[in-house]
Amino acid sequence: MSHSTEAGAVTHPALQTPYRDLDQQRETATLGMFVFLLTELMMFGGLFCAYLVYRTLYFPSFLEASRHMDLTIGAVNTAVLICSSLTMALGVQAAQQGRGKTVVPYMVVTLLFGCAFLGLKAVEYYHHWHAHEVPGFGFEFTSSVPGVDVGKVQLFFVLYFIMTGLHALHMLIGIGLVTWITICASKGRYTRAYHNPVENVGLYWHFVDLVWIYLFPLLYLISRMHL
Amino acid sequence: MTEHVVPKKIYIAVWATLLLMTLVTTLVAFVDLGRFNTVVALAIATFKASLVVLFFMGAKYAPRLTRVAIICGIFFLALLLAFSMVDYLSRLWPA
Amino acid sequence: MSAPSVAVEPREHYLNVDYGIRSWLLTTDHKRIGILYMISITVMFFIGGFFATLIRLNLMTPAGDLVSADTYNKLFTMHGIVMVFFFLIPSVPAVIGNFVLPMMVGARDMAFPKINLLSWYMYVIGAAITLYSIIVGGVDTGWTFYTPFSTTYSNTYVFSSIVGILFAGFSSIFTGLNFIATIHKLRAPGLTWRRMQLFLWSNYATAVIMILGTPVVAIALILVAVERVWHIGIFNPALGGDPVLFQHLFWFYSHPAVYVMVLPAMGVISELVTTFSRKRIFGYEFVAAASIAIAVFGFLVWGHHMFVAGISIYSALLFSIMSYLVAIPSAVKVFNWTATLYKGAISYRTPMLYAFGFIGLFTMGGLTGLFVAALGVDIHVTDTYFVVAHFHYIMVGGTVMAYLGAIHYWWPKMFGRMYPEGWAKLSAGIIFIGFNVTFFPQFLLGYLGMPRRYHAYASEFQVLNVMSTAGASILAVGYLLPLIYLIWSLRYGEIAPANPWGSTGLEWQTTSPPPTHNFEETPTVTEEAYSYDKHPEMEFVA
Amino acid sequence: MWTDFPLWPARAANFADRVDPLYMFLIAVAVFFSVGIFLTITIFAIKYRRSVHPQAEQIEGSLAVEATWSIIPLGIALFIFVWGASVYFSYGAPPKNALRIYGTAKQWMWKFQQADGQREINELHVPVGRDVAVTLISQDVIHSFFVPAFRVKMDVLPNRYRTVWFRPTRTGTYHLFCAEYCGTSHAGMIGWVVVMEPADYEAWLASGGEGSLASSGEKLFRHFGCISCHRSDKGARGPDLAGLYGREIHFQDGTTTVADENYIRDRILGPRPPDKQVAGWQRDIMPVFRGQVNEEQMLELIAYVKSLQQNPLNVNPNAPIPDEEQRKRNPQVAPQVIQP
Numbered sequence A: 001m002s003h004s005t006e007a008g009a010v011t012h013p014a015l016q017t018p019y020r021d022l023d024q025q026r027e028t029a030t031l032g033m034f035v036f037l038l039t040e041l042m043m044f045g046g047l048f049c050a051y052l053v054y055r056t057l058y059f060p061s062f063l064e065a066s067r068h069m070d071l072t073i074g075a076v077n078t079a080v081l082i083c084s085s086l087t088m089a090l091g092v093q094a095a096q097q098g099r100g101k102t103v104v105p106y107m108v109v110t111l112l113f114g115c116a117f118l119g120l121k122a123v124e125y126y127h128h129w130h131a132h133e134v135p136g137f138g139f140e141f142t143s144s145v146p147g148v149d150v151g152k153v154q155l156f157f158v159l160y161f162i163m164t165g166l167h168a169l170h171m172l173i174g175i176g177l178v179t180w181i182t183i184c185a186s187k188g189r190y191t192r193a194y195h196n197p198v199e200n201v202g203l204y205w206h207f208v209d210l211v212w213i214y215l216f217p218l219l220y221l222i223s224r225m226h227l
Numbered sequence B: 001m002t003e004h005v006v007p008k009k010i011y012i013a014v015w016a017t018l019l020l021m022t023l024v025t026t027l028v029a030f031v032d033l034g035r036f037n038t039v040v041a042l043a044i045a046t047f048k049a050s051l052v053v054l055f056f057m058g059a060k061y062a063p064r065l066t067r068v069a070i071i072c073g074i075f076f077l078a079l080l081l082a083f084s085m086v087d088y089l090s091r092l093w094p095a
Numbered sequence C: 001m002s003a004p005s006v007a008v009e010p011r012e013h014y015l016n017v018d019y020g021i022r023s024w025l026l027t028t029d030h031k032r033i034g035i036l037y038m039i040s041i042t043v044m045f046f047i048g049g050f051f052a053t054l055i056r057l058n059l060m061t062p063a064g065d066l067v068s069a070d071t072y073n074k075l076f077t078m079h080g081i082v083m084v085f086f087f088l089i090p091s092v093p094a095v096i097g098n099f100v101l102p103m104m105v106g107a108r109d110m111a112f113p114k115i116n117l118l119s120w121y122m123y124v125i126g127a128a129i130t131l132y133s134i135i136v137g138g139v140d141t142g143w144t145f146y147t148p149f150s151t152t153y154s155n156t157y158v159f160s161s162i163v164g165i166l167f168a169g170f171s172s173i174f175t176g177l178n179f180i181a182t183i184h185k186l187r188a189p190g191l192t193w194r195r196m197q198l199f200l201w202s203n204y205a206t207a208v209i210m211i212l213g214t215p216v217v218a219i220a221l222i223l224v225a226v227e228r229v230w231h232i233g234i235f236n237p238a239l240g241g242d243p244v245l246f247q248h249l250f251w252f253y254s255h256p257a258v259y260v261m262v263l264p265a266m267g268v269i270s271e272l273v274t275t276f277s278r279k280r281i282f283g284y285e286f287v288a289a290a291s292i293a294i295a296v297f298g299f300l301v302w303g304h305h306m307f308v309a310g311i312s313i314y315s316a317l318l319f320s321i322m323s324y325l326v327a328i329p330s331a332v333k334v335f336n337w338t339a340t341l342y343k344g345a346i347s348y349r350t351p352m353l354y355a356f357g358f359i360g361l362f363t364m365g366g367l368t369g370l371f372v373a374a375l376g377v378d379i380h381v382t383d384t385y386f387v388v389a390h391f392h393y394i395m396v397g398g399t400v401m402a403y404l405g406a407i408h409y410w411w412p413k414m415f416g417r418m419y420p421e422g423w424a425k426l427s428a429g430i431i432f433i434g435f436n437v438t439f440f441p442q443f444l445l446g447y448l449g450m451p452r453r454y455h456a457y458a459s460e461f462q463v464l465n466v467m468s469t470a471g472a473s474i475l476a477v478g479y480l481l482p483l484i485y486l487i488w489s490l491r492y493g494e495i496a497p498a499n500p501w502g503s504t505g506l507e508w509q510t511t512s513p514p515p516t517h518n519f520e521e522t523p524t525v526t527e528e529a530y531s532y533d534k535h536p537e538m539e540f541v542a
Numbered sequence D: 001m002w003t004d005f006p007l008w009p010a011r012a013a014n015f016a017d018r019v020d021p022l023y024m025f026l027i028a029v030a031v032f033f034s035v036g037i038f039l040t041i042t043i044f045a046i047k048y049r050r051s052v053h054p055q056a057e058q059i060e061g062s063l064a065v066e067a068t069w070s071i072i073p074l075g076i077a078l079f080i081f082v083w084g085a086s087v088y089f090s091y092g093a094p095p096k097n098a099l100r101i102y103g104t105a106k107q108w109m110w111k112f113q114q115a116d117g118q119r120e121i122n123e124l125h126v127p128v129g130r131d132v133a134v135t136l137i138s139q140d141v142i143h144s145f146f147v148p149a150f151r152v153k154m155d156v157l158p159n160r161y162r163t164v165w166f167r168p169t170r171t172g173t174y175h176l177f178c179a180e181y182c183g184t185s186h187a188g189m190i191g192w193v194v195v196m197e198p199a200d201y202e203a204w205l206a207s208g209g210e211g212s213l214a215s216s217g218e219k220l221f222r223h224f225g226c227i228s229c230h231r232s233d234k235g236a237r238g239p240d241l242a243g244l245y246g247r248e249i250h251f252q253d254g255t256t257t258v259a260d261e262n263y264i265r266d267r268i269l270g271p272r273p274p275d276k277q278v279a280g281w282q283r284d285i286m287p288v289f290r291g292q293v294n295e296e297q298m299l300e301l302i303a304y305v306k307s308l309q310q311n312p313l314n315v316n317p318n319a320p321i322p323d324e325e326q327r328k329r330n331p332q333v334a335p336q337v338i339q340p
């Protein structure tokens, strides 16, 4: 099979089967990644929908439950993720400019931030566990606030754990991907011409950050004025 | 076709804004705005999310197709939320 | 299309490059993956058909003497799950789409060949898990998994079935991802959007639904699984949950999913009708745009499955009117196909017979969709056999017909052999008759008030049920025949030329079977699809 | 076995006259279009078959034609929509003076309670010619109340009352089916609706005599101690329930709702959100009865509460004046007891 050698097309060792040239390959990969992220968006979207419905129906109980979130950890974690997004963006930029090896330190810092996020999240889960706030595992909740229904508080926690759990799972996958990128970058795989894995992992990472940007106010900040 | 490389300055500015907005949204939660608490929180979140999408994910410089894809996703997500909520919100309306 | 018409059998093609089992299981060739899919969904179809056979046999007598109530409930559930998720959804896209789509865009392969293979593995794992749950005991929730029955009351293998469906879901997401990327990025030079064959348009629309809808049903089913395993309330009303919310999430995907099942079939019909009347399609833009319109509007109508389920009357109104709007693009398609025949040069080859069958039966199925979309009528007919008849008319009468038509149409391309025309026409006729005898009586049953998912029924319904069962046995013969003669043709069929139907489609402009990378030379497209007037040289050779 | 072979369901209630014409219209539309398309295809297929018409004429398409065959079906479709919606609306709220019947659905049986206490299982007796409203709730999964001869169907949900109504027009015995799949004996969750002449119906009622729903409800009202708070005298700690049913309730957050069965049920079962407490009463002293009152008792309690309104003397003239000021200032803290 001869493929047309059009303007600018270089036969690069990283050029894969169906593509004519590296540009086409990169554009396709980016498009594919965005389309995949749409899928992810709708997946979280289903959860957001359930959350929205229940929050509207059972606002007081959700409000009360939300007070049991650790605001400090939540806010710090938000900041951590934002920082990780910055380092990720800088890493991608380095790759785009062909500074293949400088990708490594950026990725390592990103990794550290990612682990920090998960660590803090684990601490938070641990606190919930101690406070018997994990549904299905000896959930206990007493509230002196009138109008709060324990069943509905539990519903909040169920959604909280599923949403943050799914998010954490994405973080784990992200960490795996970033590690892989780091290794490849340290071997000098990425050049100015070929670096789509870096870009795509970057997109994924930012998306995970983006989900958290909504989770934080929805779960932690329903209303804090009467603490 | 070469890709647009976003200058470092912009990244830093975006990052700083994001951090600032996180602080703002946390503080605003302590102020009683009635039902506007939620509105403000979501508005700030959306602002932050737009920054991430536009700059970190490069949508601002991306080809039109990418932007269409993003808008598509937002549109269908909005549909899911809106049409479900129509049911719940109008259940109490008189017949 | 300037095309190197190669009529000589090439020395090497995708089937004979390698024979080892590894070369199949590790292949990234879209054509081989299509074949793998074809084999697997055929197996699943006959499993689902086996369940249907038992359902119909049981319903011969009002008391339902053949199987117990529990068994019956498992039968229709597994019939629905297997047929929908493991046969019909992957049927046209994953088999035919995988095989011909890259050729139609003039590409060497799908955009992401490895993900394509992964998609098949996902499917196989999902199917294996589902078969596992069937063998160890089955599941009895109905394919719709309504809560709180599925979360709290059923004591069958709900969890593993859900896991199986999740895998199938990801397989279809990956297929959709590939379609979108391939169509956007890998089109041959000169192949503009307005020159694309309509099969591409409809599969593009399908892919959009797969991408945007499937994850929602995935998460809805995950929530059911979580609720079931940890006994916590998400949809359980006893804990404040709302069972109707599950229905919203489920149908948000599962209504668009019915268009996943029909849009690719519509694409097939556009190819068949043009090829066998040797004509441009009537109103190309409208047929193409209708696919996109169906995909988009299809997302706005899901509540029409819930008219009596306790949604507010205002949202019922909204969903009803949307259902009528989405019917219009389908109408446009039907009319355009019909008009395409006008002043054509029509030949009745087997695929064309299937296309006629599709148009007729889809029309009837779609028109009865208007019945169930009418709020007042749906109150009476929902959850009765009227609905069962409605969807079998579209899914079996429509999509399965189109799938068979597609198999016959592209069979020479896939295997380089012709099937025996006489047998093929005979079985097309048997299927058409058997189908109508099976499912027409169900409309009457439905309006009479026979509820669906009934293991036993009131005796006045028996006559129509016996008719339906009789039809199903005719249908079974009709489905077994192609299985036999198609396999037979692999060895004994006539050698097929490169372009037996004289089609202008890009996929026909290479050898049969095609080489691994489809074209000897990347084709360049210079004209619109279906330009039969410019190609008198493309003639029937078969 | 072949003798009984109907092709059209019995028409035994008002809705049959509304649904059947629309259904027939739809059949007409369906026949028109499918026959039209079949015929056209057949004619084209014969006239333009290859052997007589070897050279196809290429036709691009035509905007006018496309517009015609989009707009005409659209018009028909919208017409069907409007018609269907108007039928749907007639199923809406039951007429005010309808005969009230309560029922519970559970795996796999129907239980009904007539207003004056007559209970039945898998059978429902109703008088001909009178509006009948059946209020239903499920004890477990979703079921569906389906009487084909009446063209009536409604899903019966757990945790929520829903009411369906009809006016039988013909005496006889008709199928009652459960139409929503509910587990093993879904197909066995069937029964009969017996439509009787009003006099026969009265006689049938009289033969039962278990004491009315409301009177059983009154017993429960004492049994659960409701009476200790809900009184019309000075010692009342909760609002007087007389005249409650159908009244507009004002909440502390300024919103209102109409007290229907679901409202009363929710109120008995669990706490209201703080901003949804009935204005004027101490919040949350009323115990939570979830888990103590089963669905049948609940129906009796509600029947009793509803019956209270027939006694105008029960209306409390000294309705408490809510202390709005105090609540606004400190909404989260339990306010002091307000004496009526």
Ligand code: HEA
Pocket: C144, C258, C259, C261, C262, C304, C305, C323, C324, C326, C327, C328, C330, C331, C332, C334, C362, C363, C364, C365, C366, C367, C369, C370, C372, C373, C374, C378, C381, C382, C383, C387, C390, C391, C394, C395, C399, D029, D033, D034, D037, D072, D073, D074, D076, D077
């Ligand atoms: C491939 C599958 C498929 C397709 C394409 C459709 C297409 C349509 N469906 Fe169907 N449907 C199902 C599969 C499908 N359906 C399934 C599986 C169920 C049951 C699920 C379950 O509960 O298990 C179901 C159930 C279902 C219901 C719920 C019934 C109930 O449970 O109460 C409704 C209600 O509105 C409905 C409506 C429609 C409509 C309006 C269309 C339209 O898209 C049809 C459009 C087509 C035409 C209209 C025909 C062509 C037009 C003409 C010839 C011109 C004349 C037209 C006009 C005058 C407008 N369907």
Ligand code: HEA
Pocket: C045, C046, C048, C049, C050, C052, C053, C055, C056, C076, C077, C079, C080, C081, C083, C084, C087, C088, C141, C142, C143, C144, C388, C392, C395, C396, C400, C438, C452, C453, C454, C455, C468, C472, C475, C476, C477, C479, C480
């Ligand atoms: C995708 C689609 C699809 C297909 C192709 C079919 C095909 C068929 N279906 Fe199915 N059906 C559904 C999708 C489909 N169905 C769905 C989604 C439901 C709802 C489930 C639910 O309620 O949850 C349903 C429900 C359903 C019911 C209602 C059950 C009930 O509500 O109680 C009935 C009853 O007649 C039925 C019959 C048939 C028949 C006779 C066929 C025939 O067309 C099948 C013909 C095929 C064969 C007959 C196979 C031939 C081969 C053999 C016979 C070989 C025998 C095997 C061995 C010897 C091992 N189906």
Ligand code: CUA
Pocket: D106, D107, D108, D142, D143, D144, D178, D179, D180, D181, D182, D183, D186, D187, D189
């Ligand atoms: Cu109860 Cu089906």
Ligand SMILES: [Cu+2]
Pocket: C254, C255, C258, C301, C302, C304, C305
């Ligand atoms: Cu639908």
